[in-house]
Amino acid sequence: MAEQHFQLEVHESGLNPHKVANGEFDDDGKPSRTGRNLWTTSAHIITAIIGSGVLSLAWCVAQLGWVVGVATLLIFSLITLYTSNLLADCYRSPDPATGKRNYTYTDAVKTNLGDNVCGMWNCSICQPLWDGYWLYNHCLNKHRAIKKVKYAITIEVVKLNASFSNNPYMIGLGILEIFLSQIPELPQAFNALHCCSIHVLWLFLFIGMGTCLRKGGGQRTTMTGVEVGIDISAAEKTWRMFQAFGDIAFAFSYSQLLIEIQDTLKSSKPENKVMKKANVMALLTTTTFYMMCGCFGYAAFGDRAPGNLLTGFGFYEPFWLVDMANIFIVVHLVGAYQVFSQPVFSAVESWANMRWSKSTFVMGEYPMAIGNKFKFNANFFRLTWRTIFVILATTLAMALPFFNDILALLGAIGYWPLTVFFPVEMYIAKRRIRRWTNRWLGLQLINVVCFLVALAATCGSIQGLSKAFNANKPFQAKE
Structure with a gap:
């Protein structure tokens, strides 16, 4: 058949x-398709997973403690692995080995769930919304990394506790991303450099962990995390725990790219089998990475673990080593921004092409060249729309520079629908699993539990954002 x-x-x-x-x-x-095999695919997945979320894991473990913090990291890893394997079977329909291909995450939802309200419509809202906020977070984090380079080489900042405005760094990085977003084939170029990006991440890991070890342990750590007392109330402790769940969820949010990654696999073997093996390798590596960052950071800083590891060790010598760590993060995030922006760019430009198929502004391509080798096509709509998008993301990051709270909100609104709900519902529809059977109940249990965690994380992030708004004015936050 x-x-x-x-x-x-x-x-x-x-x-x-x-x-x-x-x-x-x-x-x-x-x-x-002759590009990716098992190893390059797993490397690409690792690059997609590891991003800004890793910087908050030490703070998360500090809020949850050794028992709940480590257990939460492992549980999120296992759930993500399971649902990613479900998603791998949805690349082709109806047969997971030889059926018709779905080229994007949205295509997979449309094929398996249809255009109903619970399927295509929700996906078309959730994915661009989450991608947009994710890109905003990268704007925010890149400026922090560059700023910490200046902090590290300016010893007077440490002595005088001086503060710098966020805005110049944000504007500079926004201009860079505007330029990069217009270069054709740039995302493919960054995809080809995924191995380099992984090396950058591991270098950052070793530098960060080495700095934590240099700072030395001896800081107070407990099995239950930050203790209720004079500095923190029971209610504040609960809100922080909810926020930590959202931060960890954000660290494992990457499912919206899996279908696109699977579409690059060689066709010599069933793609779903290769993708499942790549998922195992990628999640095993990433979980090890996350455990080291979270546990080493908590052991080094104790209950005062920073919300952003970059700012946490930015004031410790040797300054040249701190500079290297921050520069590595900037290099990784500049490329990651361009890779993750493509689903948003592609969705808007495909819609515009269908809506105004006869417009020369939208459809016109004009050959251009830089020198004798670099040739590309310019498009006025692409130039205008992508520039506006980067400006909006940069402006939002300038207005709301609240790292941990935004991470938690991103994890809360993105992880459950894109990583759990849609893969589970697509798998149920694809396999025609009957209601109230043991397997249906098990899948729905995962759905409900993750939804409740996402709801709690949303409440924690909103509470944190309200406090941040009271303490800082938009566009005027200092560090």
């Missing part, structure tokens, strides 16, 4: 079956 379906897809695509058999084209009519 699967072989018959495959032959039907080849026939409908209008391809010569011999060319498909010879490997010149895949069954969907596109040139044969």
Whole structure:
């Protein structure tokens, strides 16, 4: 049956079956995918997972304590691995090995759940919203990293406790991203450099952990985290724990890229099987990375673990080593911003192309060249829209520079729908799992538990944002 379906897809695509058999084209009519294998795919997933969220893990473990903090990291890792494997089976439909391809996350939701309110409509809202906030967070974090370089090399800042405005760094990075977002094939170039990005992340890990060890332990740590007392009330402790759940959820939020990554796999083997192995390798590596950052950071700083590890060790010598760590993070996040922006860019530009298919402003492509080698096509709509998007993200980051609270909000609004709800519901629909069976109940239990955690994290992040708004004015926050 699967072989018959495959032959039907080849026939409908209008391809010569011999060319498909010879490997010149895949069954969907596109040139044969020859790029990614198991190792490069797992490396790409690791690059997609690890980002700004890793910087708050020491603070999260401090709020939750050794028992709950470590357990939460492991539970989120296992849930993410399980739902990512469910999503891998949704790349092709109806058969997970030879069915029709879904090129994006939204395509997979549409194919498996249809255009109903609970399916396509919700996905079309959740994914761009989460991607937009995620990109805003990267704007915020990149400026922090560059600013800490200046802090580290300016000893007077340590002595005088001087403060600097966020805005110049934000504007400078915004201008850089405007330029980079206009370069064709740039996301593919960053994808090709995923191994370099992983090396950067590991270098940051070793520098960060080494700095934590240099600071030395001896700080008070407990099994239950920050203790209720003079400095913190029971209510504040609860809000912080909820916020920590959101921060950890954000650290594991990357599912919206998995379908696109799977679409680059070679077709020689069933993509879902290769993707599942890549998920295991990526989550194992990432969880180890997160455990080291969270546990080493808590052991070094104790109950006073910083909300952002970059700002936490930014005032400790050797300054040149701190500079390197921050520069590594900037390099990684500049590329990650461009990679994660593509779903938003693609969605808006595809809609505009369908809506104004006869407009020269939207559809016109104008060949340009820089020198003799670098040639590309310019488009006025692409130039205008992408510039406006980066300006809005940068402005939002300037107005709301609240790192931990925004991380928790991002994790709360993004993790449950994109990482848990849609993969579970698609898998149920695809496998036609009957209601009230043991498997249906188990899947829905995961859904409900993750929803409740997301709800708690949302409340914690909103409470934290309200405090931040009371303490700082928009566009005037200092560090």
